[in-house]
Amino acid sequence: MSSTTGYGAPPSAPTEDFEPSPRSRVKRLYQRGHYDRETVYAVLDAGLIAHIGYVIDGQPYVTPTAYWREGDMLYWHGSAASRMLEHVGEGIPCTVTVTHLDGLVLARSGFHHSINYRSVMAFGRAHFVEEPEAKMAAFEAFVDRIFPGRWAELRPATKQEVKATSVLGMKLDEASAKIRTGGPVDDDEDYALPIWAGVLPIRTVVGETIPDAKLRPGIERPAHLSVFRAD
């Protein structure tokens, strides 16, 4: 796959900012809101798991799902028989939220405690990626986004597997990011109090790889895992 602009979608890679609407303009602590693609994409690209919101018969659902971005498209996948994919792929209103927890913020009052975070909410309607070749390209992009170069080393996907798998795409037309960084912000008079305040940074790390118990002898940890430093 050489295209990075989507599977059959027009090769558009808009760089203009998102235009916040009443639906997507950050109102609470609005200074933390961002609508430029660079910021929104950076938050999306730093994550693996989204929470997809959709409504069936008036009932909201929130489904955790792996995703990836290419250009101005967001993609996710699963079983062709998945309730979430079946409904969302029809193009019903859908919200995709991606969240990074970066730290706990301890202030001198309860009220000023907070969390450092980066998050994105994207609003849109998804569609099925229909063509088998396009689905195959999507699988490659998905696998190689996490493990660069791994796709070419794998047992190729079968026709049956392609058929059993749905891939959904959603154009990134409307999105907001909200980001908090830094230390606590206390009331002026509270700085005099003998109370510890500061930040407890939080991050997500990978541990030592666990080779499959049935791994054939002599197969080394592949180079495409070197992007994951255990620390």
Next chain:
Amino acid sequence: MSSTTGYGAPPSAPTEDFEPSPRSRVKRLYQRGHYDRETVYAVLDAGLIAHIGYVIDGQPYVTPTAYWREGDMLYWHGSAASRMLEHVGEGIPCTVTVTHLDGLVLARSGFHHSINYRSVMAFGRAHFVEEPEAKMAAFEAFVDRIFPGRWAELRPATKQEVKATSVLGMKLDEASAKIRTGGPVDDDEDYALPIWAGVLPIRTVVGETIPDAKLRPGIERPAHLSVFRAD
């Protein structure tokens, strides 16, 4: 606060399993579904951030929010002027999803790649915790769930702060957990292939605390942070 059963709610602590309905019964890979309170509560208690799903004018929203559990109640908080809290507190249908990413599962085919995870979806309707004393007890529970004993050391909350803050409670009446653990499960014939397979464990860790730049000299890292081992 001595009660652990909720703020004015009857002191119920049901231990019977959740009763899955068509809405909450895991269909895809149903063996990964769990409906006992012990499992659901363990997933909830291991997390800090939920994704709250709700609908306003037909539009689904998914809002990342800190939460805590007491007995069979889930709580979260924010500004009394928050759109999410204002709407969800009215008792509209609401879904709370909590997700832990535990590992990447590398198989010999793309199709059998997966993720180790623990997640919960809870369905219900929330209400406002109204009484100032109950809200105060909720703040204490919230702060002390993360930092045991910290509440008593803080500058007490003011009436104005209590008024400016909404606390929502949702009874845990219907919920499912879904959990994947272990290594890849490949097609029989694929085990012969010379392809690396295994698990890349993922976990969330805290780093070294960053004292506030304006911290008064001589204030040590408090004992209630010792639950957070930096590693």
